[in-house]
Amino acid sequence: MSNENMITVNNYFKYLAEKKLMASKCPHCNQIDLPPRRLCSECLSEAEWIELSGKGALKTFSSIYVGSKAMMDKGYNRKKPYVFAVCQMEEGPSVAGQLIGVDETQPDKITIDMAVQVTFLRAEIGVDKEGNPLYRWDVGFEPQK
Ligand SMILES: [Zn+2]
Known part of the structure; x- marks a missing residue:
């Protein structure tokens, strides 16, 4: 994952400016965290961005x-x-x-x-x-x- 796309508060607000509500999703246990977290709140696996439907x-x-x-x-x-x-x-x-x-x-x-x-x-x-x-x-x- 490139630095630009890391799960950070700054990137969360950058996505909001693009009218995208982004959360983090754990590829291991499917937990979705919002505010987004780099590590899953349930199992501490590395999470990925997911765009929510709104x-x-x-x-x-x-x-x-x-x-x-x-x-x-x-x-x-x-x-x-x-x-x-x-x-x-x-x-x-x-x-x-x-x-x-x-x-x-x-x-x-x-x-x-x-x-x-x-x-x-x-x-x-x-x-x-x-x-x-x-x-x-x-x-x-x-x-x-
Ligand atoms: Zn997890």
């Missing part, structure tokens, strides 16, 4: 009315909450991220086990030396169409 189900969520500064800067506030969710991917692992495409002001209308698909959300993570914003891509979810 389809899954909502398992739990919170409506957040008082969020982080980054989310407040995006325009979320007490009148415009956002939803942070944990979803289980059809391949098994769970992943956390913002759930969009729902009415955040009516959390009772958001149903556990609803079918979701991964979407990729751009997050500002600071500025470079010239003051230009720096971004990374995060996992988000939306209802399956």
Whole structure:
């Protein structure tokens, strides 16, 4: 396996920027880990990248009315909450991220086990030396169409 393609956090985010949700899969026991791990969490064998389908189900969520500064800067506030969710991917692992495409002001209308698909959300993570914003891509979810 070339260095470029090693299972690292950096490469995980590089794949996210390509709109790919990648996990690691163990060729020995088939365990799938997300966040990806170079060594299988079950048997410590060397794992390999696997691209997930991005389809899954909502398992739990919170409506957040008082969020982080980054989310407040995006325009979320007490009148415009956002939803942070944990979803289980059809391949098994769970992943956390913002759930969009729902009415955040009516959390009772958001149903556990609803079918979701991964979407990729751009997050500002600071500025470079010239003051230009720096971004990374995060996992988000939306209802399956
Ligand atoms: Zn294993």
